[in-house]
Amino acid sequence: MIDAVKEILIDEETIRKTVNDLAKRINEDYKGKNLVLLIILKGSSVFASDLARKLNMDVTLEFMQVSSYGSGSVSSGEIKILKDAQIDLNGRDVLIAEDIIDSGNTLNALVKLLQKRGANVEICTLLSKPSRREVQVDVKYTGIEIPDEFVVGYGLDYAEKFRQLPYIGILKREVYTN
Numbered sequence: 008m009i010d011a012v013k014e015i016l017i018d019e020e021t022i023r024k025t026v027n028d029l030a031k032r033i034n035e036d037y038k039g040k041n042l043v044l045l046i047i048l049k050g051s052s053v054f055a056s057d058l059a060r061k062l063n064m065d066v067t068l069e070f071m072q073v074s075s076y077g078s079g080s081v082s083s084g085e086i087k088i089l090k091d092a093q094i095d096l097n098g099r100d101v102l103i104a105e106d107i108i109d110s111g112n113t114l115n116a117l118v119k120l121l122q123k124r125g126a127n128v129e130i131c132t133l134l135s136k137p138s139r140r141e142v143q144v145d146v147k148y149t150g151i152e153i154p155d156e157f158v159v160g161y162g163l164d165y166a167e168k169f170r171q172l173p174y175i176g177i178l179k180r181e182v183y184t185n
């Protein structure tokens with residue numbers, strides 16, 4: 008374990024099992040379909056690449072990068088598109104792969120945007136912090152619900168660091184209060 012991490016919240020084995028369980032459900036629900044797995048950069052990249060390799064229907068990988076307006080760690084209801092999908096999503100079955108849902112603002116805005124484009128959208132998130140929710144978001148697939156702690160690893164960052172950790176750990180408070 009690295010020094011900045013206080014405690015391992017979810018170990019590699021638990022992550023692997025969680026991803027497998029999510030993939031199993033998605034494989035059943037989208038059997039015979041042509042799925043667009045929409046990977047939200049950067050945080051979801053690690054999770055989505057593991058998830059994608061467990062899917063057995065026709066899958067197209069697409070990427071978007073969005074940032075929510077608002078300062079600090081508080082996200083607002085609007086999003087700015089930093090990188091857009093490269094294909095027409097009208098009429099497509101789109102599954103958003105997300106790393107974590109916190110307030111729900113980012114996903115809420117993204118889902119609305121994709122629906123406006125005519126996509127049939129569902130959400131798959133590895134992590135969720137239900138106690139932090141500000142807007143209701145319909146999430147079809149949730150991996151693990153976690154308490155209100157700032158976590159890093161397996162794609163999740165603090166100031167663009169720690170994404171490469173193979174586990175999900177709780178960041179020491181002094182790392183982000185200094």
Ligand code: IMP
Binds near residue numbers: 075107110
């Ligand atoms: P929301 O709009 O508040 O739901 O913001 C979700 C986004 O905030 C996620 O996609 C992450 O990028 C970031 N985020 C929220 N909580 C954490 C955390 O504990 N660790 C790292 N990033 C987080």
Ligand code: MG
Binds near residue numbers: 048050
């Ligand atoms: Mg994210």
